[in-house]
Amino acid sequence: xxxxxxxxxxxxxxxxxxxxxxxxxxxxxxxxxxxxxxxxxxxxxxxxxxxxxxxxxxxxxxxxxxxxxxxxxxxxxxxxxxxxxxxxxxxxxxxxxxxxxxxxxxxxxxxxxxxxxxxxxxxxxxxxxxxxxxxxxxxxxxxxxxxxxxxxxxxxxxxxxxxxxxxxxxxxxxxxxxxxxxxxxxxxxxxxxxxxxxxxxxxxxxxxxxxxxxxxxxxxxxxxxxxxxxxxxxxxxxxxxxxxxxxxxxxxxxxxxxxxxxxxxxxxxxxxxxxxxxxxxxxxxxxxxxxxxxxxxxxxxxxxxxxxxxxxxxxxxxxxxxxxxxxxxxxxxxxxxxxxxxxxxxxxxxxxxxxxxxxxxxxxxxxxxxxxxxxxxxxxxxxxxxxxxxx
Ligand SMILES: Cc1cc2nc3c(=O)[nH]c(=O)nc-3n(C[C@H](O)[C@H](O)[C@H](O)COP(=O)(O)OP(=O)(O)OC[C@H]3O[C@@H](n4cnc5c(N)ncnc54)[C@H](O)[C@@H]3O)c2cc1C
Numbered sequence: 001x002x003x004x005x006x007x008x009x010x011x012x013x014x015x016x017x018x019x020x021x022x023x024x025x026x027x028x029x030x031x032x033x034x035x036x037x038x039x040x041x042x043x044x045x046x047x048x049x050x051x052x053x054x055x056x057x058x059x060x061x062x063x064x065x066x067x068x069x070x071x072x073x074x075x076x077x078x079x080x081x082x083x084x085x086x087x088x089x090x091x092x093x094x095x096x097x098x099x100x101x102x103x104x105x106x107x108x109x110x111x112x113x114x115x116x117x118x119x120x121x122x123x124x125x126x127x128x129x130x131x132x133x134x135x136x137x138x139x140x141x142x143x144x145x146x147x148x149x150x151x152x153x154x155x156x157x158x159x160x161x162x163x164x165x166x167x168x169x170x171x172x173x174x175x176x177x178x179x180x181x182x183x184x185x186x187x188x189x190x191x192x193x194x195x196x197x198x199x200x201x202x203x204x205x206x207x208x209x210x211x212x213x214x215x216x217x218x219x220x221x222x223x224x225x226x227x228x229x230x231x232x233x234x235x236x237x238x239x240x241x242x243x244x245x246x247x248x249x250x251x252x253x254x255x256x257x258x259x260x261x262x263x264x265x266x267x268x269x270x271x272x273x274x275x276x277x278x279x280x281x282x283x284x285x286x287x288x289x290x291x292x293x294x295x296x297x298x299x300x301x302x303x304x305x306x307x308x309x310x311x312x313x314x315x316x317x318x319x320x321x322x323x324x325x326x327x328x329x330x331x332x333x334x335x336x337x338x339x340x341x342x343x344x345x346x347x348x349x350x351x352x353x354x355x356x357x358x359x360x361x362x363x364x365x366x367x368x369x370x371x372x373x374x375x376x377x378x379x380x381x382x383x384x385x386x387x388x389x390x391x
Contacts, residue, residue: 003051007033007058015064017248021235022098024247025068029097033059034067039081042089043097053309065251068099069235069264070141074226076103076149079166079219083207088168092147099235099243104145106136106169106193107216113138114372115390116151117160117213121195123152123167130154130167130200132175135192140263140366141238142178142191145171149219150200155210166212168204175199185358186344189238189261223367224318225311226267237263258344258351262359263366265352266325271360272301274352275328282348283335293331300324313381315373322370325360332357 001009010033019027028034029043037052038044047055059066067073077096080088095101112118121134132152142148148169155163171178175198180188207215235241238261241250254260265271276294283290304324308317332353333340344351364370378384 002054003047004054004058007036007055008062011059011062011064015062017065017246017251019247020244021065021241021247021250022100022243024065025097025099025235025243028067035073035077035097038077038097042081042093049311050309065247067235068096068241069237070099070102071105071237072096072101072103072147073099074237075105075219075223076168078222079149079215080206082218083166083215087203088206092168099241101146102141102144102240104139104142104148104171105219106139106142106148106150106195108138109135110137114369116216117164119151119153119164121150121152122156123154123165123200125154125202128202130202132167132169132195132198132200134195136195137192138181138366139178139191139193140189141261142171142193143180143188144238144240147171148193149206150195151212151216152200154212158210161213163210164212164216165209166206166215167200168206169195169198169200173198183262183359183362185262185355187262187355189263220368221314224314224373225308236261237267239264258355260355262355262362265356266359266363267321269301271325271328271356272297274349274356275332278332278340278349278353279335282337282339290335293327293335297324297327297331300327313377315368315376315381318367319370319373319377322364322373325363329357329360 010031014027014031025034032040032043032045033055035043036045036047036055037049040046056066073096077093107116109119109121111120121132121136123130123132132150134152148171150167150169151164152167153163154165157163175196177194177196179192179194181190181192182188183190236254239259265274279290279294285291300320301324304317304320307320336353339348340353344354347354375387379386
């Protein structure tokens with residue numbers, strides 16, 4: 001039986017929109033189908049990217065809700081699989097797989113974005129703990145997170161890439177102050193996070209001490225792949241989902257409501273759906289310019305999916321998705337006509353397209369800017385000479 005047929009049979013037999021989200025996510029995780037790319041015995045089936053996509057296709061065809069979409073599932077777990085230790089998987093994985101914990105990523109700082117190795121947040125050993133202080137910024141979902149992954153400098157006396165460690169930190173403690181930032185969509189999805197003598201347990205180190213740069217790069221690589229193709233079908237990437245609500249209701253709200261995070265649009269195919277729907281409803285489809293723009297966006301989507309599913313190269317697909325976001329934004333504003341100039345709630349589609357469009361530019365920045373992706377492709381894939389270092 002093919003992966004598709006096997007997954008289709010399982011979803012057909014088990015999908016029940018009347019279950020609570022919590023019940024459904026537990027069933028899904030325990031079956032190994034929801035997180036099929038995770039290892040066997042760890043809520044997955046050890047499928048490669050392409051096979052896992054086949055399983056997801058079967059889920060979509062049955063119409064079932066997908067697994068939790070937060071970064072615990074998509075980024076934290078894959079990084080611990082790669083860098084260990086096993087004890088962290090034992091402690092954190094079940095709650096991640098069942099969608100019971102929210103996570104955020106404490107990487108960027110006011111002085112460390114593209115040059116991430118410049119992180120200034122320090123951590124000092126104190127018995128069985130590390131005491132950490134510093135400021136992080138652009139922390140997506142930080143206001144809802146229970147746990148975070150933290151890049152902190154543990155050895156200031158070695159070259160900058162070598163003195164960083166990668167920790168898990170409890171966000172619910174006095175030393176962590178989360179201050180939401182409002183973005184131009186009108187929502188607050190990212191935050192400043194101030195750490196003042198915050199505590200990290202020594203056991204909560206991912207990978208080896210002072211080797212955090214490698215673990216962080218693994219996470220960014222996974223993130224860039226996922227930005228392009230990976231977030232469809234389940235819980236929102238950032239927003240909390242009520243585990244007690246019937247899963248069918250949540251699925252309906254996510255398809256038709258307007259409370260989704262910008263990431264939910266930008267990192268999946270929802271942006272395509274809302275833009276093409278708006279254009280079909282509002283535009284003059286006999287206009288050759290509109291038809292050309294629609295065709296261009298559809299072709300780019302096909303090429304992106306093809307590249308993404310074959311994991312051609314994380315920087316290439318990430319960059320291509322950022323381009324598609326802007327292409328769809330421009331298509332919607334031109335094809336959608338004057339109605340798209342209205343405020344969000346007055347929009348003909350209730351604000352779906354506008355939220356997606358206003359968030360579009362963010363994807364050229366989040367997870368490493370377009371310029372940085374082009375540098376990576378130029379230097380590591382095409383073998384061009386290295387960019388001069390600022391220092
Ligand atoms: C929507 C969104 C969500 C985010 N979520 C998170 C999060 O959850 N956690 C987190 O830690 N961070 C997050 N970020 C932050 C993001 O990772 C940084 O904004 C990004 O890495 C760029 O860093 P910067 O903003 O400091 O810009 P800078 O690094 O200051 O860059 C400024 C400009 O200079 C260009 N530039 C810099 N260096 C080079 C170079 N070597 N060659 C060519 N051009 C260069 C950049 O491309 C950019 O145009 C998020 C950002 C956005 C927009």
